[in-house]
Amino acid sequence: MATIIETTDKYVLDLFTKHLPNTFTYHNYEHTKRVWKSTKEIIENSEISANESEILLLASLLHDIGYTKTRDGHEEESAKMATEFLKSQNVDGKIIDGVNECIIATKFDRIPENKLEEIIKDADSSHFGKKYFTEVSELLRTELELQGIKVYSSKEWLKENIRILSKKHKFYSDYAKLEWGTRKKKNLAKLMKSKLKQRSKDSKEELKARYKVKYKNESSERGVQTLFRVALRNHIKLSDIADTKANILLSVNAIIISLVLSNLISKLDNPSNSYMIVPTIIFVIFSVISVILSIVATRPNVTRGQFTKEDVKDKKVNLLFFGNFHKMELGEFEWAIEEMLKDKDYIYSSLSKDLYFLGKVLSRKYRILRITYTIFMAGIVISVLAFAIAFKTQAQ
Numbered sequence: 001m002a003t004i005i006e007t008t009d010k011y012v013l014d015l016f017t018k019h020l021p022n023t024f025t026y027h028n029y030e031h032t033k034r035v036w037k038s039t040k041e042i043i044e045n046s047e048i049s050a051n052e053s054e055i056l057l058l059a060s061l062l063h064d065i066g067y068t069k070t071r072d073g074h075e076e077e078s079a080k081m082a083t084e085f086l087k088s089q090n091v092d093g094k095i096i097d098g099v100n101e102c103i104i105a106t107k108f109d110r111i112p113e114n115k116l117e118e119i120i121k122d123a124d125s126s127h128f129g130k131k132y133f134t135e136v137s138e139l140l141r142t143e144l145e146l147q148g149i150k151v152y153s154s155k156e157w158l159k160e161n162i163r164i165l166s167k168k169h170k171f172y173s174d175y176a177k178l179e180w181g182t183r184k185k186k187n188l189a190k191l192m193k194s195k196l197k198q199r200s201k202d203s204k205e206e207l208k209a210r211y212k213v214k215y216k217n218e219s220s221e222r223g224v225q226t227l228f229r230v231a232l233r234n235h236i237k238l239s240d241i242a243d244t245k246a247n248i249l250l251s252v253n254a255i256i257i258s259l260v261l262s263n264l265i266s267k268l269d270n271p272s273n274s275y276m277i278v279p280t281i282i283f284v285i286f287s288v289i290s291v292i293l294s295i296v297a298t299r300p301n302v303t304r305g306q307f308t309k310e311d312v313k314d315k316k317v318n319l320l321f322f323g324n325f326h327k328m329e330l331g332e333f334e335w336a337i338e339e340m341l342k343d344k345d346y347i348y349s350s351l352s353k354d355l356y357f358l359g360k361v362l363s364r365k366y367r368i369l370r371i372t373y374t375i376f377m378a379g380i381v382i383s384v385l386a387f388a389i390a391f392k393t394q395a396q
Helices: 002-019 029-044 050-062 074-088 093-105 115-124 133-146 154-168 174-179 181-201 204-267 271-298 309-313 330-341 344-395
Strands: none
Touching: 002 029, 002 050, 002 074, 029 050, 029 115, 029 174, 050 074, 050 093, 050 115, 074 093, 093 115, 133 154, 133 181, 133 204, 154 181, 174 181, 204 271, 204 344, 271 344
16 A cells, blocks of 8 residues: 555655646645645544555545646546546556545535545544644635635635634544544634734724725735745755755665676676676666766756846846855845845845746756666666676577
8 A cells, every 4th residue: 555655645746746836825735745644643543444544545645636727626627637547556446436435525515425535524624623724724815815716804814714613614533523623622712812802903994994905915915925935945845856866866876886896897807707898888887877967967056156236236136046146245245135125026036036047957957867867777778688698698
């Protein structure tokens, strides 16, 4: 089971990374992992068979992949995509049917019909009973705003959360009721307290007048900031993944070269072993090429590290990247930062440039890594064939 779960996890990460817009600040890979962890938490504290556990864990990973194609009816699309993927992995048909039933059960207004549906539904809404409820709730609010679905004021969002927690949502499984129900009540009490504070601080007319002008700008500002934060975090995470892949290749090929030098090279002086010279050379060449490309993929490229006051005034320099200022004096850099902070458009322009060039670096890394893995794979195959031919020729 561990293998198909890991394969599915990688499939979902790759799918979201490539096809899910950054406007999905809530329904993304992080939400999927939260649901997966909550599902696992319930499984570990319930009487669940191995097959049921596999169904639940697969469903928790695949339940939102339909968002890559549509928002309305994403559950049905998720079930369809999950079926195609699991069939390609030769998963048993009964497991696939169970996964699809669990995915459809995650519809918010649907009442679960069995134990598995109760568990997956509780896991999908587990944030209602967690300490991070407020943070996750804001991510959903931002997503609805960024996608043009609905803009909630703070008062409206507070009211909506109170309505959902008090009237619409409930936990079904015994574990969720026991472990998350108490925290859900605390979250609801906190919301009610906030509502009372808000009501006592301002009259209804004052709140309406204040948020009519002010909140529109604040919400838009927060949405843009969240968008940049999520996008930059995703790019950095992908860069870390690329560096890890390169380090793996580098380490493996370094070990291969060390073994060849210590075990094979010393034997080639013997005339009777001359048939191994060509295969050994092929083996070493492919390993060396893989090492070189791995180093090239992760080798840092630092720019000139200087800028002029004219560059700052004309907004031509990105002060968020160290390569543009590492040779500057502290006073000059502080002046430039102060100038940038005076202009919101300059800040967003710098963030956009930072995001763009991170993407360019990622494109280069993954292109080189793809070539490196291809060469490494081809080298292994060709080397094995070369040794086989050499041994066969020697035997004759």
